Amino acid sequence: MARQSHDDPAGAESLVAAEAAVDEQEIEAALRPKRLGEFVGQQRVREQLSLVLDAAKLRNRPPDHLLLSGPPGLGKTTLAMIVAAELGMPLRVTSGPAIQHAGDLAALLSSLSEGEVLFLDEIHRMARPAEEMLYIAMEDFRVDVVVGKGAGATAIPLEIPPFTLVGATTRAGLLPGPLRDRFGFTAHMDFYSPAELEQVLRRSAGLLDVPLDRDGGAEIAGRSRGTPRIANRLLRRVRDYAQVRADGVVTADVAAAALTLYDVDEAGLDRLDRAVLDALVRRFGGGPVGLSTLAVAVGEETETVEEVAEPFLVRAGLLARTPRGRVATTAAWSHLGLVPPPGNGALGSGSSAAQPVLFDNSP
Known part of the structure; x- marks a missing residue:
């Protein structure tokens, strides 16, 4: 969810939100690569997908249904467009x-042409009756349209032309097993490395006619949370x-000054992220502290802290969820320029992949 402060019409607080704002979708469309060879990053996914598509073209048949999963902003929609x-x-x-409703899906599927690609974003949020109809459509290319009600209801099978479904989800765990099993190819999108984000930025800078030097690209890439949408x-x-x-050229100094103005620090943290860490460290000694207490301390809703700020802080190794509450890591103290007092229980720093993350349902 993109955040924008009422006191900040420029929307600086939404700069590092991974979801696309409504007013930037047109710009995103202009920056999207049109072919698989232009797509930067996700090397393994690109190679696998290229093989699937090339084989389908050799057989002159639609490819298997494709499922793309991963956090927002990594290119799932772009890949669906590239497939078509x-x-x-x-x-x-x-x-x-x-x-x-199942009728919504039946009307959509019956209007498809042979070989057409259907992109279903946020597939995990589809209604259950429509989901059950989709099972048959994906497997047998048929939908059963129910005519009438009660004892007199009749199911009329309606053949639909072969098509390719590309499903995208940010929460693959919410997909029921029978639906996941009907996808012939499943790909998980990973966060980008700084080097890959620099490639994305160079390409986008060329399309936008922005003079971007190497150090300027590296400065922006380092603050982009591993997400191309945020980098752009x-x-x-x-x-x-x-x-x-400045003189129009994006250098490291210009990028650093601009992003400091927009409250995006060198690690990609914004105002809310730093407020959460600051409250956790300065007010509660590094924790553990309950989520609701932490939310009150920063003046935000509990859901905002849990769904907007915490995922990146955990991934960056700055915060940990434990059975007793939220705890700041040693890296969090260092990021704030502080030294954890002896015996405060701060977790050791390290790569985010090595951080033990224990989820709790306690307040």
């Missing part, structure tokens, strides 16, 4: 929340700063 482009087929786009958003804001307050 590589196959030379039209693309139909919809989302799980838009399909609340930061690039546009740094471009504005460079044009208004």
